[in-house]
Amino acid sequence: MYRNDGFRELNRQESLQRLANAPVGRIVHTRDALPAVLPVNFVLEKSGAVLLRTSASSELVRAVDGAVVAFEADEVDAVTHSGWSVVVTGLASVVTDPGEHEQLVRTGPRSWVPWPVEVFVRIAPDLVSGRELVGGRTLYGLDPPT
Amino acid sequence: MYRNDGFRELNRQESLQRLANAPVGRIVHTRDALPAVLPVNFVLEKSGAVLLRTSASSELVRAVDGAVVAFEADEVDAVTHSGWSVVVTGLASVVTDPGEHEQLVRTGPRSWVPWPVEVFVRIAPDLVSGRELVGGRTLYGLDPPT
Numbered sequence: 001m002y003r004n005d006g007f008r009e010l011n012r013q014e015s016l017q018r019l020a021n022a023p024v025g026r027i028v029h030t031r032d033a034l035p036a037v038l039p040v041n042f043v044l045e046k047s048g049a050v051l052l053r054t055s056a057s058s059e060l061v062r063a064v065d066g067a068v069v070a071f072e073a074d075e076v077d078a079v080t081h082s083g084w085s086v087v088v089t090g091l092a093s094v095v096t097d098p099g100e101h102e103q104l105v106r107t108g109p110r111s112w113v114p115w116p117v118e119v120f121v122r123i124a125p126d127l128v129s130g131r132e133l134v135g136g137r138t139l140y141g142l143d144p145p146t
Numbered sequence: 147m148y149r150n151d152g153f154r155e156l157n158r159q160e161s162l163q164r165l166a167n168a169p170v171g172r173i174v175h176t177r178d179a180l181p182a183v184l185p186v187n188f189v190l191e192k193s194g195a196v197l198l199r200t201s202a203s204s205e206l207v208r209a210v211d212g213a214v215v216a217f218e219a220d221e222v223d224a225v226t227h228s229g230w231s232v233v234v235t236g237l238a239s240v241v242t243d244p245g246e247h248e249q250l251v252r253t254g255p256r257s258w259v260p261w262p263v264e265v266f267v268r269i270a271p272d273l274v275s276g277r278e279l280v281g282g283r284t285l286y287g288l289d290p291p292t
Contacts, residue, residue, distance in 0.1 A: 023222070026183065034273075035181070037216055041224065070182060076185055083170075087182070127180075133258065
């Protein structure tokens with residue numbers, strides 16, 4: 001959360017509720033020492049962890065496995081100047097337990113593109129933050145903070 | 147761009163055309179040594195640079211001024227499994243020239259929330275990349291790359 005920017009802060013529960021209903025989010029990470037971002041579909045686990053399914057040989061997996069990443073989803077209406085954004089920040093790791101992997105093949109998110117060998121990547125919900133803007137005016141009042 | 151992930155690569159011109167029509171993008175940066183991301187409205191300049199308008203006192207400005215950031219916009223349809231994503235990566239800097247600032251007050255992007263003191267942040271289009279997915283199948287063929 002950035003403070004004093006005219007947005008209402010969403011608490012953890014509100015944030016996770018928004019995230020659970022979002023079809024797509026973006027994984028924000030570092031690649032070759034540069035900021036990088038990639039839209040992906042996902043499933044939100046009960047713990048608040050974000051679960052992705054992707055190709056085992058993808059560069060994304062190599063870039064994020066074992067790294068702290070941010071995962072963002074939002075819904076913004078440019079006409080009414082309203083919307084929300086939620087960010088989960090935490091350690092990303094490939095699911096390596098064979099039993100858990102097998103279960104996720106049945107219950108986890110589906111890839112939009114089929115891959116010969118797929119893996120699941122889980123992002124731990126160490127930090128969860130959210131913000132909301134309603135009609136270009138903060139819910140805390142009509143005047144922007146100074 | 148991540149290679150071999152089933153998406154079609156958009157060239158620089160295609161990427162900037164998509165970006166020019168997007169109402170909102172996300173500025174991807176580092177904050178307190180953690181990956182961070184924030185949706186913002188913007189204007190795409192003819193050069194391909196991304197221009198934002200925000201509060202001079204915002205934490206965002208302090209976090210990105212003088213840093214290399216990524217700016218992403220996308221449009222994804224979860225039903226048809228299609229969409230695109232464009233990323234501009236480059237140095238972000240606050241516009242400090244008074245004459246240019248004055249001109250941008252008239253011609254630049256509008257803030258959705260009014261601020262007492264506003265600044266413009268420009269992201270240089272050092273790297274421009276884009277990707278497209280059509281119906282869950284790569285445009286290069288029906289089989290995913292191995």
